[in-house]
Amino acid sequence: MSICELRGVSKTYGSGAVEVHAVRNVSLSIEVGEFTAFVGPSGSGKTTLLNQVGCLDTPSAGEVLIQGRGTGDLGDKQLAALRASEIGFIFQSFNLIPVLTASENVELALSLAGESGGKQRAVELLDQVGLEGLANRRPNQLSGGQQQRVAIARALVKKPSLVIADEPTANLDSANGEAVLDLMRQLNQDLGVTFLFSTHDPMVMKHATRIVTLHDGEVVSDERKET
Amino acid sequence: MSLFTLALRNLFRAKRRVVLSSAAIVVGVFYLIIGQSFIGGMNESIVRSAEDGLTGHLLLRPADYPKFGAAYPVDVLLTLTPDARTLLAGEATAWTERQIFSVTASSSGDSLRLRGIGYDPVRDPSVFSRQVWEVDGVIPETAEQGVLLTSGAARLLELKAGDSVVLQARTHKGAINALEVPIAGLVTTTNMAIDRTSVYVPQALTRDLIRSELPSHIGVKLAHRDEAFGFGDRLLAAQGSTAEVLTWFDETKDLLRMQEIRSKALNMLVAVLMLMSSLAIANTILMAAHERTREIGTLRAMGMTKARVLALFLTEGGLMGVGAGLLGAVLGGGGAYYLSLNPVNLANFAGNGMGDQLQFSSWLYGEFSWPIVLIPVLVSIVVAVLASIYPARVASKMVVAEAVRAE
Ligand SMILES: Nc1ncnc2c1ncn2[C@@H]1O[C@H](COP(=O)(O)OP(=O)(O)OP(=O)(O)O)[C@@H](O)[C@H]1O
Ligand SMILES: [Mg+2]
Numbered sequence: 089m090s091i092c093e094l095r096g097v098s099k100t101y102g103s104g105a106v107e108v109h110a111v112r113n114v115s116l117s118i119e120v121g122e123f124t125a126f127v128g129p130s131g132s133g134k135t136t137l138l139n140q141v142g143c144l145d146t147p148s149a150g151e152v153l154i155q156g157r158g159t160g161d162l163g164d165k166q167l168a169a170l171r172a173s174e175i176g177f178i179f180q181s182f183n184l185i186p187v188l189t190a191s192e193n194v195e196l197a198l199s200l201a202g203e204s205g206g207k208q209r210a211v212e213l214l215d216q217v218g219l220e221g222l223a224n225r226r227p228n229q230l231s232g233g234q235q236q237r238v239a240i241a242r243a244l245v246k247k248p249s250l251v252i253a254d255e256p257t258a259n260l261d262s263a264n265g266e267a268v269l270d271l272m273r274q275l276n277q278d279l280g281v282t283f284l285f286s287t288h289d290p291m292v293m294k295h296a297t298r299i300v301t302l303h304d305g306e307v308v309s310d311e312r313k314e315t
Numbered sequence: 316m317s318l319f320t321l322a323l324r325n326l327f328r329a330k331r332r333v334v335l336s337s338a339a340i341v342v343g344v345f346y347l348i349i350g351q352s353f354i355g356g357m358n359e360s361i362v363r364s365a366e367d368g369l370t371g372h373l374l375l376r377p378a379d380y381p382k383f384g385a386a387y388p389v390d391v392l393l394t395l396t397p398d399a400r401t402l403l404a405g406e407a408t409a410w411t412e413r414q415i416f417s418v419t420a421s422s423s424g425d426s427l428r429l430r431g432i433g434y435d436p437v438r439d440p441s442v443f444s445r446q447v448w449e450v451d452g453v454i455p456e457t458a459e460q461g462v463l464l465t466s467g468a469a470r471l472l473e474l475k476a477g478d479s480v481v482l483q484a485r486t487h488k489g490a491i492n493a494l495e496v497p498i499a500g501l502v503t504t505t506n507m508a509i510d511r512t513s514v515y516v517p518q519a520l521t522r523d524l525i526r527s528e529l530p531s532h533i534g535v536k537l538a539h540r541d542e543a544f545g546f547g548d549r550l551l552a553a554q555g556s557t558a559e560v561l562t563w564f565d566e567t568k569d570l571l572r573m574q575e576i577r578s579k580a581l582n583m584l585v586a587v588l589m590l591m592s593s594l595a596i597a598n599t600i601l602m603a604a605h606e607r608t609r610e611i612g613t614l615r616a617m618g619m620t621k622a623r624v625l626a627l628f629l630t631e632g633g634l635m636g637v638g639a640g641l642l643g644a645v646l647g648g649g650g651a652y653y654l655s656l657n658p659v660n661l662a663n664f665a666g667n668g669m670g671d672q673l674q675f676s677s678w679l680y681g682e683f684s685w686p687i688v689l690i691p692v693l694v695s696i697v698v699a700v701l702a703s704i705y706p707a708r709v710a711s712k713m714v715v716a717e718a719v720r721a722e
Pocket of ligand 1: 101108109111129130131132133134136137189207286298717
């Protein structure tokens with residue numbers, strides 16, 4: 089089943105002489121359980137495309153469907169609700185809320201998704217991503233690798249249908265990057281969570297079940313690996 | 316994780332900046348409370364001084380009585396009509412006759428023109444309260460005991476209790492009359508219009524001096540000062556056009572109007588302070604919104620709506636108003652409460668002669684009341700929330716895709 093489908097999506101920044109076609113007429117479909125990597129040179133449109141998939145931005149042309157439903161005419165409230173319950177985000181710079189502890193960051197995601205019973209589920213999930221005993225630390229008391237694990241727990245706690253990660257290992261050293269990737273791959277296999285990355289990291293590509301290559305905003309290849 | 320907790324933590328994170336930018340609100344609230352407390356206290360003191368000093372709740376006196384200056388004629392006196400007498404007996408809480416007359420007091424060499432207050436020893440205190448009087452000696456009740464001289468006048472004449480003084484006045488018919496009388500006591504009434512300018516003379520002695528039993532004034536006390544206006548009209552109707560009525564309000568309205576101007580000036584000053592602090596708060600919240608761009612983007616990506624982001628920043632601004640307002644209220648309210656129990660004596664600051672014409676007590680109490688304390692807190696909350704609207708809108712309108720990747 090398709091979790092997310094792009095139909096002829098384009099994104100153009102600016103207009104006239106300074107017009108940038110960041111994404112050009114991309115159509116593709118993300119299936120349940122996939123571990124997909126968007127690769128391509130810098131400026132090829134990976135981040136822009138992820139923004140469209142994650143409903144953080146609206147396409148200039150084309151349509152984004154999440155679980156078969158079009159998102160083009162949703163308002164701020166409905167888009168927010170969609171992101172809150174269906175889509176988890178992991179960022180290159182971790183993006184934890186600095187005034188909240190690790191477990192509170194995770195709880196916040198749950199409460200925004202309108203679910204209760206936060207604290208216990210947050211701590212359980214933090215244990216599961218290898219952060220036993222660190223639940224009450226603030227982000228500035230955690231290493232980069234630990235922060236990204238909190239971010240993974242935060243993205244997963246609401247059981248989203250899709251987790252989007254834009255260069256999740258770019259700010260980590262190779263050992264930490266690999267550990268974080270192993271964790272995501274494991275969660276993908278154990279829990280069946282669908283992941284969608286952008287990356288320059290060959291490590292990520294090695295783990296991916298599907299690699300979509302972009303160039304100048306266009307999909308130039310789309311390969312599925314047999315697992 | 317409530318919006319409120321998040322807002323509180325964010326404020327705590329930037330506490331130094333928050334404290335600095337809301338300091339003006341603390342000062343404004345403090346200043347407003349203390350100022351209004353003093354003005355309120357002064358208003359009460361002005362009214363009380365009139366009530367307890369020379370006017371009572373209201374005064375009946377001969378028509379066309381001189382309004383200004385130190386002339387206290389006794390050529391025309393009052394004869395109460397039976398109707399007026401019935402009304403007073405039936406509805407006034409208390410009433411008393413006074414003979415107010417011009418008198419020259421002389422000691423060896425010095426002489427001083429004073430206001431003589433001829434009083435009924437029994438009934439006078441029930442209309443004109445002596446609660447705050449300080450008396451050195453005794454309050455005379457008979458002609459033989461002599462007079463009660465105000466302390467300011469005694470100082471000018473270099474007299475003390477037990478000395479004697481020569482009083483010279485015109486009789487009802489205009490002849491000159493003089494008596495040497497003992498000084499039974501000295502009094503400080505704390506009413507600045509009385510303390511240097513008057514001598515209290517018991518009724519029997521006054522009658523010897525002005526040679527008439529008729530009063531020049533009837534002082535009236537009612538159940539409540541607000542009844543003075545209605546009662547005054549009826550008393551005048553009963554007495555007829557030979558008399559006029561002066562209420563505590565007639566006597567104090569000029570001073571009270573000055574107080575209103577003072578109050579407006581204070582409010583304007585505080586409004587300027589509040590405006591300044593609203594700019595400081597707006598600036599602080601705007602800085603916070605920019606600094607926290609990535610955080611705002613993240614919250615939006617996690618599913619927070621624009622409206623909730625707006626509410627978050629308004630809450631942060633509002634909390635600054637609550638905190639600063641409450642701190643100012645505790646300081647100002649504490650000060651006002653203290654001043655309501657421990658008055659300041661203006662006589663300690665006033666130069667010689669100042670205040671002779673001012674009918675209010677030299678003891679200045681602060682007024683303490685909940686509206687005086689709580690209204691400024693509400694004002695500061697409203698100011699802080701209004702100041703946060705613009706920065707909160709900036710925060711809520713950020714483009715999510717860009718905000719999540721901001722540095
Ligand atoms: N907000 C924007 N305004 C104008 N142009 C933009 C904006 N965001 C991206 N672009 C342009 O769109 C193109 C695609 O950018 P995008 O960030 O999607 O690339 P990317 O593949 O993620 O690159 P990288 O690997 O460096 O992250 C680039 O040419 C970029 O300059
Ligand atoms: Mg990118």
